[in-house]
Amino acid sequence: MMNKFSLLLLSLIFFSSSPLAFATVLVPTPPPIAARNYILQDFYSGKIFMKKNADERIEPASLTKLMTAYLVFQKLRIGKIKLTDKVKISEKAQNMSEYTSRMYLEVGTEVQVELLLKGMIIQSGNDASIALAELIGGTEEAFATLMNAQAQRLGLKNTHYMNSTGLPSEEHYSSASDTALLAYALVRHFPEYYRWYSEREFTFNEITQKNRNLLLRRDPSVDGIKTGHTSGAGYCLAASAKRGEMRLISVIMGAKSEKARAKASEKMLDYGFRFFDTYSLYKAHEPLDLERVWYGKATLLQLGLEKSLYVTVPENQYKQLNATLYIDKYIMAPVVAGKTYGTLKIHLGNQVISERPLIALSSIEKGSFWKRLIDSFSLFFY
Numbered sequence: 183m184m185n186k187f188s189l190l191l192l193s194l195i196f197f198s199s200s201p202l203a204f205a206t207v208l209v210p211t212p213p214p215i216a217a218r219n220y221i222l223q224d225f226y227s228g229k230i231f232m233k234k235n236a237d238e239r240i241e242p243a244s245l246t247k248l249m250t251a252y253l254v255f256q257k258l259r260i261g262k263i264k265l266t267d268k269v270k271i272s273e274k275a276q277n278m279s280e281y282t283s284r285m286y287l288e289v290g291t292e293v294q295v296e297l298l299l300k301g302m303i304i305q306s307g308n309d310a311s312i313a314l315a316e317l318i319g320g321t322e323e324a325f326a327t328l329m330n331a332q333a334q335r336l337g338l339k340n341t342h343y344m345n346s347t348g349l350p351s352e353e354h355y356s357s358a359s360d361t362a363l364l365a366y367a368l369v370r371h372f373p374e375y376y377r378w379y380s381e382r383e384f385t386f387n388e389i390t391q392k393n394r395n396l397l398l399r400r401d402p403s404v405d406g407i408k409t410g411h412t413s414g415a416g417y418c419l420a421a422s423a424k425r426g427e428m429r430l431i432s433v434i435m436g437a438k439s440e441k442a443r444a445k446a447s448e449k450m451l452d453y454g455f456r457f458f459d460t461y462s463l464y465k466a467h468e469p470l471d472l473e474r475v476w477y478g479k480a481t482l483l484q485l486g487l488e489k490s491l492y493v494t495v496p497e498n499q500y501k502q503l504n505a506t507l508y509i510d511k512y513i514m515a516p517v518v519a520g521k522t523y524g525t526l527k528i529h530l531g532n533q534v535i536s537e538r539p540l541i542a543l544s545s546i547e548k549g550s551f552w553k554r555l556i557d558s559f560s561l562f563f564y
Contacts, residue, residue, distance in 0.1 A: 218436025219358040222450040225429035229494035242356035243410030244306045246348030255372040265296035278309035285310045304384040305391045308347040315346035358433040379406030396444040417443040428460045460494045477554045478515030478546040485540040504529045517546040
């Protein structure tokens with residue numbers, strides 16, 4: 183991401199009437215990935231580099247715990263619970279000890295929320311997941327209802343939860359694309375807690391267990407996120423890595439082994455980082471244009487973007503980017519802040535790679551009778 187990029191784009195806006203043409207950019211074909219479902223995309227721009235069966239509804243296994251953590255983080259953020267709060271371990275939570283992924287909680291004991299979170303995130307503890315679900319929802323069944331409501335708010339279109347752990351159930355499913363979107367939300371919304379996903383091991387009750395994400399020990403740029411496995415789901419891994427100012431998210435589902443899912447994720451991440459670059463073009467609410475307003479108290483209006491704009495392009499294609507503003511011919515007062523009055527298009531050569539509405543950065547009320555009368559005459563000759 184480059185700060186000087188905004189200056190370059192603005193100069194092109196005012197001095198170029200059409201996008202620049204250039205030779206077709208050759209990008210190597212994505213490598214073959216040994217997994218049933220996968221997706222690789224840029225964290226900032228949302229650019230998808232490769233995918234296969236990414237919207238298919240399949241078992242998410244312990245990738246489910248990303249949503250469990252998301253809901254707990256929400257309660258921590260608003261102060262409904264604290265990391266130091268103690269949770270009494272139920273018989274249901276303790277019974278999860280029959281499964282491989284567990285924290286070894288004992289019924290009737292009290293364990294701090296922070297320890298339960300680490301046990302769920304680092305060790306993928308099913309018992310910790312149940313304990314946290316019961317803390318937030320009262321019962322795991324009620325907590326699953328909260329999970330589904332949050333899934334809808336995040337726009338997860340192929341996801342439905344029946345439990346907090348990811349244990350198999352006919353109506354418990356998700357997709358690679360939904361998992362990538364959930365991972366994005368987790369990293370973006372809760373950076374203060376996301377750091378736990380990079381921890382390689384955790385000790386509880388004098389038992390030390392390693393994080394199953396092999397990439398944490400292979401690639402220093404990887405700082406999360408979560409593994410999963412059931413016989414139906416196969417071996418799954420949602421990974422995130424940051425190199426320089428670029429962050430990628432990859433999701434592998436249906437690999438044949440722990441090593442296979444790690445190798446597949448490595449290949450995907452290396453492909454994205456090696457052959458593409460991501461740039462920050464404009465910040466949210468940064469003034470990009472100044473336009474004439476008719477019949478208003480004020481004469482000039484600043485236009486900008488509601489959200490920051492990032493684009494991902496093939497490597498070494500920075501200078502081929504070009505921006506064009508398309509503004510409404512006449513902007514009449516009253517002007518409402520946030521309303522769309524034009525469009526910004528970003529071109530790579532002759533291809534539009536991003537298009538965003540230009541919004542009013544402030545409101546402008548109608549002017550006085552005399553101001554409107556003067557503008558009527560002016561507009562007649564405009």
